[in-house]
Amino acid sequence: MLHDESDETRHLLERTPLGDVWGVGRRLVERLALQGIETAWDLRSTDPKTIRRRFSVTLERTARELQGTPCIDMNDSDEPRQRIMTSRSFGRLTGEMSELQEAIRQHAQRGAEKLREQASHARAVLVFLKTNRHRPDLGQYSPSIVLELPEPTDDSRPIVAAAQQALAEIYRPGYRFMKAGVMLLDLVDANREQLSLLDTPDRAADRERSERLMSTLDELNQKMGRGTVRLGVRRHDAAWQLRCAHRTPRYITRWEELMRVRAD
16 A cells, blocks of 8 residues: 555655546646646645635545545445526516626526636537516516537636627516526536637637636635625626525625614
8 A cells, every 4th residue: 555655655756657647637647737737746846725716626526535635435426417507586576677687697607607616618609598487477488598609618708798698688677577597508627628629729729718717716716705796797686596585694794784772
């Protein structure tokens, strides 16, 4: 049995190319090589937080495993999902296009975050709306549509744009909706995605910029709280927001909800 700090372990990892490490595909090997990371020992010696920021949480787990910290269970239930759904019932019915756009934008961004968390890319976006089936007097209309993305991506911007386009195609005035959602479909492993023969250096550079931007966005939201940096403005009084009338006061995170005591 090898110990994680032994010389035998080091020699073995120094002789192990990254392509032989479980979960590290050819494309990821090329990207890591640009950072000077070419062997399993190089990956082990790199700061896991840097790995997460520049690449993915999945590769961070691999780096920690190589350092001797168990992170991946052989029967781990946290398998990459084949589709990602984000949806929520509204606080009150609404037929306003602007409010539906806010809801769809919010769900699309959250779906893209989940994509990046599991190191996947989506090839298509499904958007749906639902009216209240228990209110036939208001009219029933529950459409859905699937739009294919120009290329597999985990970038929030094209995903949000596609979701907004889908909403514009299925929206019909005169109905009041109670729910909206976004589903990301046809997911592929971001580290094993097959590149196009028509790829150009400019497109590769665009992907690199996209990855850096999304990594920075995720890092800020992780440090400062989810939703600190997001696409678009979100109104707190919008109809699609959940009603939280019975929520326990958040004493330790909201100044305005601190308990007040009077002395008579």
